[in-house]
Structures are given as structure tokens and as C-alpha cells.
Amino acid sequence: MRFFKNFWKYKGLLTQFIIRDIKIKYRRSVLGYLWSLLNPLLMMIVLTAVFSSMFKFDIPNFPVYLLSGQVIFNFFAEATTLSMNSIIGGGALLRKVYIPKYIFPVSKVLSSFITLLFSLLALLIVIIVTKGNISFVILLFPLPLIYILLFSIGVGLILSVLAVYFRDTLHLYTVLLSAWMYLTPLFYPVSAVPDYVKSIIYSNPMYYFVEVFRDIVLYNQVPDFHTNLLCIIFSAGSIVLGLFVFYKNQNNFVLHV
Amino acid sequence: MTKNAVEVSGVSMRFNLARERVDSLKEYMIRALKKNMNYDEFYALKDVSFKIQKGDSFAIIGSNGSGKSTLLKIISGIFKPTTGKVEVNGSIAPLIELGAGFDMELTARENIFLNGAVLGYSKKFILEKYDEIISFSELHNFVDVPLKNFSSGMVARLGFSIATMVQPDILIVDEILSVGDYSFQEKCEKRMKEMTDNGTTLILVSHSIEQVKKVCNNAVLIREGELVTIGPIEDVSNLYLNG
Numbered sequence: 001m002r003f004f005k006n007f008w009k010y011k012g013l014l015t016q017f018i019i020r021d022i023k024i025k026y027r028r029s030v031l032g033y034l035w036s037l038l039n040p041l042l043m044m045i046v047l048t049a050v051f052s053s054m055f056k057f058d059i060p061n062f063p064v065y066l067l068s069g070q071v072i073f074n075f076f077a078e079a080t081t082l083s084m085n086s087i088i089g090g091g092a093l094l095r096k097v098y099i100p101k102y103i104f105p106v107s108k109v110l111s112s113f114i115t116l117l118f119s120l121l122a123l124l125i126v127i128i129v130t131k132g133n134i135s136f137v138i139l140l141f142p143l144p145l146i147y148i149l150l151f152s153i154g155v156g157l158i159l160s161v162l163a164v165y166f167r168d169t170l171h172l173y174t175v176l177l178s179a180w181m182y183l184t185p186l187f188y189p190v191s192a193v194p195d196y197v198k199s200i201i202y203s204n205p206m207y208y209f210v211e212v213f214r215d216i217v218l219y220n221q222v223p224d225f226h227t228n229l230l231c232i233i234f235s236a237g238s239i240v241l242g243l244f245v246f247y248k249n250q251n252n253f254v255l256h257v
Numbered sequence: 258m259t260k261n262a263v264e265v266s267g268v269s270m271r272f273n274l275a276r277e278r279v280d281s282l283k284e285y286m287i288r289a290l291k292k293n294m295n296y297d298e299f300y301a302l303k304d305v306s307f308k309i310q311k312g313d314s315f316a317i318i319g320s321n322g323s324g325k326s327t328l329l330k331i332i333s334g335i336f337k338p339t340t341g342k343v344e345v346n347g348s349i350a351p352l353i354e355l356g357a358g359f360d361m362e363l364t365a366r367e368n369i370f371l372n373g374a375v376l377g378y379s380k381k382f383i384l385e386k387y388d389e390i391i392s393f394s395e396l397h398n399f400v401d402v403p404l405k406n407f408s409s410g411m412v413a414r415l416g417f418s419i420a421t422m423v424q425p426d427i428l429i430v431d432e433i434l435s436v437g438d439y440s441f442q443e444k445c446e447k448r449m450k451e452m453t454d455n456g457t458t459l460i461l462v463s464h465s466i467e468q469v470k471k472v473c474n475n476a477v478l479i480r481e482g483e484l485v486t487i488g489p490i491e492d493v494s495n496l497y498l499n500g
Binding site for chain 2: 093095
């Protein structure tokens with residue numbers, strides 16, 4: 001009960017942190033927020049130029065296939081990397097005033113989430129330009145976003161704790177993240193990889209999130225129950241574990257940052 | 258209703274003075290294997306207990322490194338004591354470091370909302386108080402200037418104005434009055450006086466006996482983490498000076 005009261009009291013701070021992150025991110029760039037939209041578009045053009053001829057026969061609408069995976073994964077990568085650094089970065093503040101500590105990682109994930117919403121506009125543009133199918137199914141798009149949001153918060157919480165104790169995490173995670181990216185079918189179809197890689201992909205939570213998202217925005221079909229269930233298990237597991245680890249350790253942060 | 262604003266009972270605070278910081282996994286592994294977790298235990302506070310009555314002006318006196326600031330940080334909830342507990346009745350406005358939580362890239366206006374939120378105020382409430390903050394800090398011409406272009410005195414002014422925009426039940430001050438020019442210092446002292454007159458409990462940390470004598474009634478003396486004495490300001494400060 002006290003937890004919720006506290007949460008309510010500091011919700012203003014959470015929004016202020018998010019606003020600050022977004023303001024600072026594009027401050028002084030000429031195009032400003034437009035970059036959230038342009039960035040994925042430009043990346044997609046580069047990657048499409050390189051890979052689309054390679055997988056021409058397996059993937060009908062390569063730009064949408066690529067971009068839908070990319071926005072999801074980029075969100076995850078950005079959100080977790082930022083929240084990993086958040087406690088260390090907020091150290092100065094942590095040592096001077098009392099504020100609930102989860103605000104640091106969670107606000108980072110949420111501000112990345114807002115960037116993701118901008119990128120969705122880019123995706124919509126590409127769907128329209130490539131004459132992709134649009135049906136009512138597309139209205140289901142918030143569902144995978146909620147999965148990935150919860151999953152990212154959980155992972156972000158765990159990483160932020162790890163980074164406080166071992167600064168090596170910061171460097172290790174960069175490597176891990178790129179391995180993770182290649183093991184998520186973003187720019188290749190699953191059918192293109194050998195069997196032993198497939199088994200790794202099938203145990204990768206990101207694969208299912210991307211899959212659900214693609215079902216909705218690319219294939220116009222309601223994702224099946226089995227995949228949804230896996231997504232729910234992964235995101236619930238991640239957030240429960242994340243909160244548990246975080247609350248176990250949060251009182252020690254101030255001694256280590 | 259209790260009469261005490263703050264009750265500190267049996268508080269000890271242990272720091273692991275990691276003389277060689279173990280910050281990396283490799284080092285950790287090596288140390289763990291050697292069974293040599295080279296922590297020097299250091300007690301910043303040892304079994305400190307005292308009570309501060311509501312409406313009191315209370316000073317915490319001690320020389321450098323005696324644990325004053327640690328104690329303040331425990332009272333304001335930043336540190337969690339290793340043992341013992343602290344009971345606080347009422348809202349706290351900590352002036353431990355002015356402008357903690359300012360973002361130098363943002364403007365004064367944006368920082369007012371950010372810092373207000375750090376202190377736990379709602380946006381609506383800050384909007385109501387906004388003009389008052391600006392006029393107290395005398396920064397009318399600079400509201401849209403990024404804070405990195407402010408002088409340190411201006412930052413301190415803004416910080417003080419935000420932190421004292423409401424009448425808190427407990428005001429915690431950690432040697433901050435040395436910032437700002439003379440007239441602003443006067444203004445700060447006047448505002449603190451107003452607050453204590455209206456029933457706010459003041460907790461002041463200082464090693465400037467002059468200042469403490471001017472503002473406080475009671476005091477506690479801390480030496481090397483241990484409570485030496487507690488009582489009226491005259492007695493305590495004499496003991497400190499002779500001590």
C-alpha cells in the first residue's frame with residue numbers, strides 16, 4: 001500500500017524525467033524529434049539496399065519485414081542500455097535527496113518507448129508506400145508493444161543493478177547485445193539459418209516479440225495463442241525477476257555509485 | 258500525536274571502505290578466490306540516539322568527518338542505517354545540497370519543474386508557486402537560460418527558492434548559507450526564521466559556532482561517530498570549543 005502511495009506521489013517526477021530525456025536527446029539538432037522518425041527510415045534504406053536481393057524469394061515485403069523487426073529491437077537495445085547506465089548516471093542525485101530508485105531505469109525505458117512510438121510512424125509510412133495490406137488486425141499493434149515494454153523494464157532493472165556492482169557489465173552488454181541482434185531474425189528469414197541456430201532463435205524471447213509484431217503489421221493475422229502465451233511468460237518473468245533483484249539491492253546503491 | 262519531530266534510536270552506519278574498489282568482475286573473482294574481500298569496515302555512526310522536539314531549532318555539531326552529514330542523510334532517507342531506526346513525523350525539506358537534481362542543459366523554468374518533482378511536488382502545485390519561486394530567486398531575466406550559463410550563486414538561489422517554496426514540517430540545512438551574496442544570505446536566514454516561527458522544526462549542521470548560536474536552541478555534539486552530549490546550545494558549543 002505504501003508502495004503505491006509512493007508511486008503516486010512521484011509520478012510527476014517520472015514524467016519530468018521522461019520529458020527531460022526527450023528534450024535533451026535532440027536539443028540543438030536542426031531536425032529535432034524528426035530524427036526519431038528519420039533514423040529508422042534511413043537505416044532501413046541502407047539495410048534494404050544490402051540485404052533485400054539476398055532474401056528476395058523468402059520475404060515478400062522486405063522493407064516492412066526489416067523495419068518492423070528493427071524498431072522493436074532498437075527499442076529494446078536503447079531502453080536496456082540507457083537503464084543500465086541510469087543508476088550510475090543518477091549517482092549524484094541518489095546521494096543527495098531521497099527519491100525512489102526505480103525511477104531512474106524505468107524513466108529511461110519509457111522515454112525510449114516514446115521514441116519507439118515515433119518510429120512507428122516511419123513504419124506506417126513504409127507500409128503505405130510499399131502498398132502493404134492494412135486491415136483491422138493492425139489495431140492490435142499495442143499488444144506486442146506492451147509485451148516488449150514490460151520485458152525491457154525487467155531486463156533494464158536487472159542490468160542497472162549489475163552495472164552498479166560490476167562496471168564491466170557496461171562493456172560486456174554491448175557485445176551481448178550485438179550477438180543478440182544477429183540471433184533475432186531481423187533482416188533474414190528463420191528458414192535461412194541452419195538447424196542448430198534455429199534452436200537458439202527459438203529460445204530467444206526477442207524472436208517471439210518480433211514475431212507477434214510482424215504477424216500484426218506485416219501478415220495481417222492475429223498472432224496465435226501459443227506465441228502470445230510465450231510472450232506473456234517472458235515479459236511477466238522478466239519484470240518479476242527485475243523487480244525482485246532491484247528491491248533486494250536498492251538500499252546498497254548509494255554505497256556503490 | 259507525538260511531540261517529537263525526529264526520533265533517532267540506536268543508529269549505526271557502517272560503510273565498507275573499499276580501499277581498493279572492487280568494481281569489476283575479474284577483480285571480484287580474483288578476490289573471491291583468494292578469500293580476500295578487502296573491506297575495511299568503518300563506522301560513521303555508532304549507536305546514536307536522540308530526539309528532536311517539534312518546533313525546535315536543533316544543531317548537529319562536530320568537526321570534519323565526525324558523521325554529521327551521514328546523520329542528516331539518514332534522517333532524510335538517503336541512507337538506510339545499518340542498525341537502529343529513525344522515525345520522522347512530518348514532511349522534510351532537505352537543503353543538503355542546493356540544486357541536487359538540476360540538469361545543467363535545461364533552462365531555469367524546466368529545472369523548477371524537474372527539481373520540484375524530485376522533491377515530490379505535483380506539477381499543478383509547482384505552477385501555483387512558480388511566480389513566487391521566480392520572484393524570490395530574483396531571476397526574472399534568466400528563466401529561459403540553460404543552467405550551465407548560470408553562476409554558482411544563481412544556481413544556489415534557485416535551489417533555495419525551490420526547496421523552501423512550501424512550509425515543511427522539518428527543514429534540514431547542511432552548511433549552505435555560505436553561498437550567494439550578502440543580501441541573499443540575509444534573505445535566506447529571514448525565510449528560515451519565518452519558518453521556525455511558524456512551527457517548522459529546523460535541523461542545522463554546521464561547524465560554524467557563530468551561526469549555530471544565532472539560530473538554534475538545542476544541539477547535539479558528535480565526535481567520531483559517537484554522541485558526546487546533547488542539550489542547550491550554550492553548553493554543547495562550550496564543550497565543543499574546549500574539546
